[in-house]
Amino acid sequence: MEEPPTEINAVTLNCWGLKFISKLRNERILEIGRQLAQTDPQPHIVALQECFCQEDYENIRRETRFILPYGKFYYSGAFGGGLAILSKWPIDESSIVPYPLNGRPTAFWRGDWYVGKGVACAKIRYGPSKKQVVEVFCTHTHSPYEGGQPNDSYLCHRMAQAWHISKLLRGAADRGHLVLAMGDFNMTPMSPEHRLITAHAPVRDTWRVIHPDSSVGPADHPAEKARRRPIPTAEFNIQENGAASDGPYCTWRWTKSQQKLLGPGKPPVTVPPDTIDHKGKRLDYIFASSGDVSALNGGWVVKSTNLGMMMRHPELGCSLSDHFAVEATLAFHSFSSSSSKPINPTPTPPKPSTTNGEAKQQPDNATTMSDKHVHNGTYLQSPTPSSVRDSKSFDCQLLAFLDLEREQQLPTTAYDDILGIIHKYVAREESQKKWRGYHFFGSLLVTVACLVGVWWSPKNYVSFILMLVSSLSLVAGTIDGLMSLLFFKAELGQLKEFEWEIMNAKLNATGAAMSERAETVVEGGSW
Structure with missing residues (x-):
């Protein structure tokens, strides 16, 4: 086997591949496969959701076969769970674990119960050592049809699903393997479901590792309003907040009159970067652990995160999906010689305190941004990231992972x-x-x-x-x-x-x- 990698590039994408429902499905899926094959840096592990048709999976496999030669399409429920995993390295083991609470058959028009939602699991060996294994978990949890409000009757389903996957992640981490949980979790950052996963399993939200002050929901979300941030622009929501869904850059969120401007032979329609974005939010996540630090003499840290698959279809002019992809690069890092001394850690996500059941964020440096970043209550551009990802910052990130493993619990x-x-x-x-x-x-x-x-x-x-x-x-x-x-x-x-x-x-x-x-x-x- 070739030398173990020093970096792992992971990608998750909701393909919006509902048969008979999703528009231009065949054309979009083919282009998704082509773009995955051209992604730079090349992905090593890809998790797909809403890839319900095996034909679509095979089309993507055909386009990515040279960089992702291994893959698994998962079967569940009456119509399939729409989950698939692609990999550069062989898949040693694979399984699909259904969620115990999984929607209601009476809501047949929503379909969650009929697709048999669950967790697609794969053990992928990236090196010869016993602990050089990454356990990948791909999921698409129950959709928040009722807006995630306090009276949302599906909230219990999502909480149970978050608890269930957190147990799977915890078990994989206890085996000393690197853990990657990817997918459309249908939850906002720092929500109860989000905190349940990160508190009960030794994993961290990779986006918040790099962007600890990113938003906790769309601009009109109560928790985000409580942070008293200016309304973000479309570009700021992409670069800083990781809003992969519902933003103005996605053509499938446009009005019908706007969508009629797209099509073969029509001029491209652009969206100004300073467009105010009230609805953009983050539902797609990559959670990662550090692996067995003692056995590997080091651990995996988050080097970078960003959104991908934002390009339009070259002929149709539409977005490739109703979600953008989330990409993360994990780097293997050994402690530097200076790490024996206490180091000032890089910014970490503020610990939420609850007031009347709502997460309350601590103030951060976003309120002291220079005037060139704020005008009329709107972010004009993304500020330069404050964290410098050098050796010492990776040391601190790895120490934070180890602290997370020791302090896993929710408040009473x-x-x-x-x-x-x-x-x-x-x-x-x-x-x-x-x-x-x-x-x-x-x-x-x-x-x-x-x-x-x-x-x-x-x-x-x-x-x-x-x-x-x-x-x-x-x-x-x-x-x-x-x-x-x-x-x-x-x-x-x-x-x-x-x-x-x-x-x-x-x-x-x-x-x-x-x-x-x-x-x-x-x-x-x-x-």
Whole structure:
């Protein structure tokens, strides 16, 4: 095997490849494959989401076969999870781990339950040593259809999915392997789901390592408003905030009249860099660990991060996806000789304090930017990054990773918040289970009443109507009865498992003694 790499280039991209729904899918997917093959620096590991059609996966593989000769397309659910992993190095092991809480079949128009969302896992060996393995986790969590508001009934799903993937990441890190978690996580930075992953697993958000003061949501997000930052421009959101979705540079977020300006033979349409961007946000992430520092005599640090796949289709003029790609370069770093002395660390993400359940950011140097960067409450250009990524700064970053591994836990109040979300969702699902059961028994009564009515019906057309009502009522009631008996009962069981794990983690975080746990009353399988 060739010498182990000193750098690993990772890319994640939501391809927006929904069959029959995504526009110009075939043309865009082919161009995505071509652009991946031309990316500089060349990617070593690529994670794809919303690549639902195997034909699309094969088209991308065909274009990237010389730089990414290994790959895996993952099957799950009725229509597939849309996940794929490409690699420069061989994939030793592979699996797909479904999420226990994964949407609702009743919301068939949304499709999350039917695609069987989960985590695509791959073990990739990049060197001969036992610990020279990177475990890659690619995912696409439940979409925030209800805007991520406090009454969002899908919030519990995303919290459970964040908890589930964090356990997978933690296990991989415990094996001493480098961990890469990539994908469309459908969460904003420093949100409860985001903090759950970075607190429960020894990984860090690579973008915030380089840009610790980047935004925590779109300009109108409550947590971002609380930071009192000027409204960003499109260029600032790309360079500093990593807003890979919903920004004005993406043509699929334009109005229909604007999209009509694009097409074969039409002049290119540009977006001024100083365009105010209210909606651009970050949903796509690359989380990374440091690997086994003691076994490898060093660890992996974040050298750079940026957005990619921002080019337009050369003929159609449209963006290649409704998301831009997120790219990160990890560099292997050994401690310098001066690292034995305390070093002033490079800026690290501020630790959030919670006030009324909302993350509150500490003030940073963004408020003291020179006037050339701010005008009329808008960022005009991206400031020069403050962190100088030299040997000492890599030392500090590696030390920060090691501190993260030693101090992994959420504050007790965070566990209470998660338990509150679980209890609220349990109450909703128990109510749904009950009423759907009532509907089943009610449909039986309606069916019997209609059959009796047919017996006494004086005319044929009345009998036909009664039989039609009877059949439709019985079908609808049977579906709801099966949902109550099978789906909702199974989901409530998974919620009990999730609740137990959170309560157990809370006890671990508070340092409860084993004797105290033994005296704790166990009810319904929970502490």
